[in-house]
Amino acid sequence: MSILAFLEWVGQTPWSIALHESLYMYPLLESTHVMALGWFVGLAVMFDLRLLGWTFRTVPTTEFTSRLLPWVQAGFAVMFVTGLLLFYAIPVRNYQNIFFRVKMIMLVLAVLNIWYFHNRTERSIGEWDTQARPPQAARVAAVASILLWLSIVVAGRMIAYNWFDCDIQPQSDFINWAAGCVVPLPP
Amino acid sequence: MDVNLLPFFEWSEASWIGNAIRDSLWLFPVIEAIHLLGLCVLGGSILVVDLRMLGAGLRNTPIGQLARDVRPWLVASVAVMLLTGTALFASEAIKCYYNTSFWVKMTTLPFALLFTFTVRQRIAQMAGINTSARTRLVALASIALWFTVAAAGRWIGFS
Numbered sequence: 001m002s003i004l005a006f007l008e009w010v011g012q013t014p015w016s017i018a019l020h021e022s023l024y025m026y027p028l029l030e031s032t033h034v035m036a037l038g039w040f041v042g043l044a045v046m047f048d049l050r051l052l053g054w055t056f057r058t059v060p061t062t063e064f065t066s067r068l069l070p071w072v073q074a075g076f077a078v079m080f081v082t083g084l085l086l087f088y089a090i091p092v093r094n095y096q097n098i099f100f101r102v103k104m105i106m107l108v109l110a111v112l113n114i115w116y117f118h119n120r121t122e123r124s125i126g127e128w129d130t131q132a133r134p135p136q137a138a139r140v141a142a143v144a145s146i147l148l149w150l151s152i153v154v155a156g157r158m159i160a161y162n163w164f165d166c167d168i169q170p171q172s173d174f175i176n177w178a179a180g181c182v183v184p185l186p187p
Numbered sequence: 188m189d190v191n192l193l194p195f196f197e198w199s200e201a202s203w204i205g206n207a208i209r210d211s212l213w214l215f216p217v218i219e220a221i222h223l224l225g226l227c228v229l230g231g232s233i234l235v236v237d238l239r240m241l242g243a244g245l246r247n248t249p250i251g252q253l254a255r256d257v258r259p260w261l262v263a264s265v266a267v268m269l270l271t272g273t274a275l276f277a278s279e280a281i282k283c284y285y286n287t288s289f290w291v292k293m294t295t296l297p298f299a300l301l302f303t304f305t306v307r308q309r310i311a312q313m314a315g316i317n318t319s320a321r322t323r324l325v326a327l328a329s330i331a332l333w334f335t336v337a338a339a340g341r342w343i344g345f346s
Contacts, residue, residue, distance in 0.1 A: 031341045037223065038230015038337065046231045046257070055256045059248045068235070068244050153227060154220040161216060 004180065007091040019089035026089055033082040040075030041149050043068060051142035053133035060129045061138075065122070098164045098179045103155040110148040117141040192284070199280035208278035215278055218271050225267035226337065232261040233303070233333055236311060240326035242318040250322065254311035265300070286346055292339035299332040 010016055019025055047064045050056040056064075087094050094100045121137045128134050162168060166181035176183050199205060208214045236254050238244035245253060276283055283289040310325045 027342075027345045031338060034223070034226075034341050035230075035334070035337045037227050038333075039234060041227040042229070042231025042234055044231075045228055046235045049260070055260065056245075056248075056253070057256075058252070059245060059256070063245050063247055067246060068238075071234075071238060071244060150224050150227070153223055157220050157223055158216060163212075 004092070004095065004182070007095050010088065010091045016088055016091065019085065026086075029082050029085050029089075033079060033086060036075055036078040036082065037153060040072060040079050041153060043072045043075060044149060045146055047072065048142035048145045051134050051138045053131075053139070057132040061125060061134060062129050065125070093165070094159065096166045096179050096181060097159050098175060099155045099158040099161070101178065101180075103152055103159070106148050106152050106155065110145065110152065113141060113144045113148060117145075196280040196284040199277045202277050204274055205277035205280060208274060215275070218274050222268060222271040222275060225264050225271060228260055229264035229268060230333075230337075232257045232264055233329060237326040237329050240311065240314070240318060240322040242323070247316075249316050250314035250318070251312045254308065261303075283343065286343055288339045288342035288346055292336055292343065295332060295335045295339065299329075299336050302332055303329065 011020075019029075046056070047068060050059060050061060050064050117138070121135075121141055124135075128138070133139075164171060164175050164179060166176070166179055166183075169181075169183065171179075171181065175181075208218065235244060235257060236250070239246070239248070239250055239253050307325050307329055310322060314322050
């Protein structure tokens with residue numbers, strides 16, 4: 001079964017339809033998703049600013065990794081669960097939305113960036129924990145993190161716009177390909 | 188006292204900023220996206236200190252120092268929010284006039300700003316490494332105020 005066929009089935013399940021058509025649940029989920037930005041992305045950016053040495057210069061970086069990170073992770077959990085439910089409510093439309101696809105790709109890159117920082121750069125944190133300006137590898141990770149998360153926010157916001165939706169044709173071949181639209185061949 | 192504010196809203200809607208944003212396909216989304224990015228930085232700047240005043244987060248750093256360090260980012264994000272927010276407002280001022288969420292936001296926002304830059308700032312500066320009932324109360328009030336502003340702001344789009 002193709003991903004599209006699977007998601008078409010998901011979109012027909014009673015809970016997905018109920019969520020999609022609900023008067024308050026969907027807006028509540030979306031509001032929670034948006035406001036948790038200030039929590040998750042906000043605190044992540046604070047961590048990144050410390051890694052850049054742009055502020056909190058006298059606060060040891062391990063203060064952030066040990067005491068602030070659990071709060072960042074909790075914020076991410078809220079983003080993830082609400083995001084998953086928002087997708088579940090309108091699966092096909094999201095799957096074939098070009099901004100959603102860009103967002104997912106950048107999400108993977110953001111996770112890879114975290115993975116690399118955690119397993120490589122952070123290994124030597126004992127040597128630069130109290131440095132006002134952490135080493136270049138840490139600063140590069142911070143810039144990548146800020147750029148990726150802010151792009152994810154913008155792409156996420158743009159999902160709401162239907163400019164490139166599959167049911168609005170004609171679109172360019174590139175858009176139809178990138179969004180995975182199934183376009184009937186001209187007769 | 189009965190002040191009719193509708194003419195001001197009509198004037199805002201008819202302003203060149205309002206017209207330019209309405210006439211453009213992408214101007215509103217772009218400004219709104221920047222408004223959201225401002226929300227991220229503002230949320231982080233507020234929360235990192237509020238968590239600390241509640242006794243969580245960066246507990247080994249004195250509260251006053253944390254508040255001082257983050258202040259430029261707080262001020263800058265508030266400035267971005269106010270600028271982009273004004274532009275977004277101008278593009279749909281009449282809709283806002285008849286929108287309850289908008290009025291909730293505009294009533295709460297001045298209190299949130301005033302509280303943040305007077306009471307909260309003073310309490311944070313005076314506080315050292317230990318939290319107290321006072322710092323916790325200030326942090327809770329700050330979170331409640333900014334939460335209301337953000338929630339009402341998001342809800343403008345739903346009604």
